[in-house]
Amino acid sequence: MSDPISIIRGTNDKPVSSRALADVFSRSTDLKGHLFIGYPIIGTSEGRHPIDALWVSAEKGIIIFDLIEGTKPGDYGFRQDDSANKLEARLKPHRELMRRRDLIVPIHTISFAPGVCEPDKYVKDVYPLANVDTLMQALEDFEWQSKEEDSYEAALSALQSISTIRKSRTKRNVTRDDSRGAKLKRLEDSIATLDNLQSKAVLETVEGVQRIRGLAGSGKTIVLALKAAYLHAQHPEWRIAVTFNTRSLKGQFRRLINNFSLEQTGEEPDWDNLRIVNAWGAPGGGERDGIYHEFCRAHDVEYLDFRSAKSVFGQGKEFAGVCERAIGQIREQRAIYDAVLVDEAQDFSPAFLRLCYELLDDHKRLVYAYDELQNLAGESLPSPEEIFGTKADGSPKVQFERSARDEPRRDIVLEKCYRNSRPVLVTAHSLGFGIYRDPPRAGWTGLVQMFDHTQLWEEIGYQRKDGELKAGSSVTLCRTEESSPNFLEDHSPIDDLVQFIPFENEQSQAEWLVDAIRKNIECDELRHDDIVVINPDPLTTRQKVGPVRRRLLEMGINSHLAGVDTDPDVFFQPDAASVTFTGIFRAKGNEAGMVYILNAQDCQSSAWNLASIRNRLFTAITRSKTWVRVLGVGSGMTQIMSEYGKLKSRNFELHFTYPTKEQRQQLQIVHRDMSAEERKRLRSREQNLVDLITDLESGSVHPEDLDEGLRAKLEELLIRKNG
Structure with missing residues (x-):
């Protein structure tokens, strides 16, 4: 218990006394535990009841603070009793805090009135009242007798469990402990708070x-x-x-x-x-x-x-x-x-x-x-x-x-990721940045983009394993157990968590996907709303997913295209037992146990906008909270798989040379976004240049035919760009 006091500053309608209380605690070197200001809020039959402040201490138990603004304490004894009774009712459903009918952690109360000069004048019965000068002495009177092992941690956990919001949308029925549905249920229960x-x-x-x-x-x-x-x-x-x-x-x-x-x-x-x-x-x-x-x-x-x-x-x-x-x-x-x-x-x-x-x-x-x-x-x-x-x-x-x-x-x-396992998350980062992408012809790197600030890698949960995390240096980064908990990946082999699957054509890709979804529902005990199919290119989604959805319908499996077959605000349809198909933009912010990504080759073969297109692939992969299947066709998919293979062979560590400021600026230029009009204009200019080169090579146009000033300017630009 040597750690300093942790103060969590919420909000309430008593700012002056809240600040004064926090100041007392922050100045002390003796107080340990957690001080919550403006928390918890307790629901009662009479409506909400906010606790002004609460201290959880391993030595003293739970101390409720009744904060007083101004110089009039009022009926603070009633307020102390009321808050203690309501908090006790809130904690009693936690069986780990109960012995028979009694809480094993004591609940103390005290009123804190920094604006009252002589609190002893107002003290009555057993209700303590203190100001800034007398608070530390008043807290000495509280103690935790007959403390049981782990009871402090249990009390803190019960109070910190703000919400069980990660629990599944609907009840999950599983019959086999080893099914995907059972694994997903255990995972959801583990991260529910x-x-x-x-x-x-x-x-x-x-x-x-x-x-x-x-x-x-x-x-x-x-x-x-x-x-x-x-x-x-x-x-x-x-x-x-x-x-x-x-x-x-x-x-x-x-x-x-x-x-x-x-x-x-x-x-x-x-x-x-x-x-x-x-x-x-x-x-x-x-x-x-x-x-x-x-x-x-x-x-x-x-x-x-x-x-x-x-x-x-x-x-x-x-x-x-x-x-x-x-x-x-x-x-x-x-x-x-x-x-x-x-x-x-x-x-x-x-x-x-x-x-x-x-x-x-x-x-x-x-x-x-x-x-x-x-x-x-x-x-x-x-x-x-x-x-x-x-x-x-x-x-x-x-x-x-x-x-x-x-x-x-x-x-x-x-920095801690509770959705994606280490292999899934590092795969997404590797492909998003192009860490193991082969350099293009005459290119110096395969990188697509890079953070301008090196410390961002550490802020998002990576640690340096080797090298230097600075511009111009080689570095190896890996995830930590703290930032990527093991329980997110130890339920399944890595080769089941992440799979990259190539196909000869889109028809065979569609046939495989239909069969995989059927198995998920019929054999794996996954629900329809556990499955999301993502097409990274938003302009082709309706066309590309059409054959898959038609075949599923023939098999009696319902599906919907989010935002097209549904209201724009609807993504999942759990009550309708329907598999979600989506473009990348509507997928953002959502998650599913099994994620299928179609046509991943589109994220490699693009000549323009490669940074934003790789970000689509990153976003699609990180929609998965358990398993992800990346599907694609052709040589573009082969190159994507090559990148993943290099990452896997390095045990999901990122090894690269951090680009300098000038190199990062070059990446931003090369892989910048271009509108359709800009791409059309560039194609036209490229064609004009091709025609000129062809004419020069054939002799139908001679260099001397070109304007001397234009020729000199062209030579200057080419030398500057290549210099």
Whole structure:
């Protein structure tokens, strides 16, 4: 018990006394355990009952703090009894905390009133009251007698179990212990509750902007949803918005928030004050509304729909353009939200985050979560200083400097991955970055992209095994047991967790997939909603999955194409016993036990946009929480399999030379995104160049025929590029 006190700073309606309590605990070197401020919230027949603060100590048990703002203690004895009774009722269902009819961990209470100068004047009966000067002495009176082994850990675990949100959507019936369905059930049961870091991320609340970063599967969406629900439970009068890029996440957010509210408060949320809204939105109100549309309406500026935006700003720049334009047109800021939470921030332009920032009151409670590698457009989010700009004095509006130990964190990194096993996750990273991709002809590396900041690798749970993690150096990276728990992979052999399967043509690929899905349902005890089939190219999905779906229907197996056969907000259909087929964009934010990826060759053979196309493959693979099958045809698939083979032979370690700044910039140019119009223009210019070379080689055109200045400029450019 030598670790210092852990202080988790949530939010409540008693900021002065909360800060004073945290200051006392952070200054002490003797206090151990965990101090929760603004947690837990207990659901009762009378409604929600928030505990002001709570300390869990191995020496003293559980201490409830009744926090008092101002100089009048009021009936603090009643409040202490009420909170103790409600917390005892909350803990009694945990059998590991009970001996016969009694809790094995003591619950103490104390009122803390930093504004009361002489607390002894108000003390009555057995109800302790303290201020800053007397608190440490008052805490000495509490003790834990007859302590049983592991009871502290059990009490802490029961209190930290914020929500069992990862449990399966519907009941799973299995008859064989060794079936895929049984393995999936055991896995889901093992990760049903949040870990300590995720719990802290849910509760920690700051004034200003907060950023949550993490891998796919690290729980960003879950943390964001529960944070919204927690803020709503503590401040039901606040107007809170949750927004995102992937439409199919709306149902998931609603389920997570509703479950948290019912578990913690016994009540459903007030959906008028806690709004789950699309990013763009449209006129019509209700489910059609969105953040951008609300902004335009509130500030009386012109709203543009997608078609109008495309004609004004061009393909691929529609949403960034309308957000920039709307911000530029406002005359006076009008705050309509107390807090805004943004998921999938990597898929939005900085302008959208600025727009959300402008919708907030002076407290600027904006929380945004992102995973750099899941950006399907191949672009990175700028720094917060660049996104939010500067104040009148030139200082940044937002900075994520390292928080002091006595402050809640503004920049949270979730490094542990609970969805993907080590082999699955490292495979996704290897292919996403092109770690073992063969260099193209006359190329210096097979890398497709690379983090600008080397420390990001360590922040997402890798450790350096060999070499130096710096530009220009060779390095070997591996996952740790802490960041990729073994139980995620030890249920199945590696060759079952990840498989790359080549086919001669798309017909044989489709036939194999149909048979595999049939076996999953009939033999493996998997449900229909355990299976997701992803086509990485969003433009060809309907056409490519059609033959597979028709054959499944002939066999009596229902399926649906997410967002096409369903409402745009629906991804799974568990009640309809239907297998989900999807393009990559609707797959984001969702997960399944068995993931099939069709036509993976498209992620190798592309001449343009290779960074964003490889990100699609990364995102598709990381949808799997257990098994993944990567299917493809032709030479492109052969090359993808070669990359995987090299990774597997190195025991799923990443070995590469870290590119320099100049080399990273070159990668960004070579593999940058190009619109269809830009690609058409480039093809035309390439053809003109081919025609010129052909004419020069045949002698029908001589170098001397070319304009002397043009010829000199061409020679200069070629020498510069190759020099």
